[in-house]
Amino acid sequence: MVLVFVNDPLDSEEAGGHFYHVCRGKVEDTEMPVPPPDRPYECPRCGVELENEDFWIAQVKGSV
Numbered sequence: 001m002v003l004v005f006v007n008d009p010l011d012s013e014e015a016g017g018h019f020y021h022v023c024r025g026k027v028e029d030t031e032m033p034v035p036p037p038d039r040p041y042e043c044p045r046c047g048v049e050l051e052n053e054d055f056w057i058a059q060v061k062g063s064v
Ligand SMILES: [Zn+2]
Pocket: 021, 022, 023, 024, 043, 044, 045, 046, 047, 048
C-alpha cells in the first residue's frame, strides 16, 4: 500500500477528501496533492512513483 484516501464527512469545504502517501509502511502527516497526469510524483525516500491515475483508484478503493 502506497497511497490512502481519506474522506472526511465533516469537511464540507473540500468534498474531494484527502490523499496521504504511505512511506515505508507509515502514513505521512502531510496531505499529498494530486499530480498532473504527465508528471508522476516520485518519493525521494522510498522511491515509489505515484501517478495521477493511482489517486483516482485510491479515491474509489480507499487505498492503492
Ligand atoms: Zn515514500
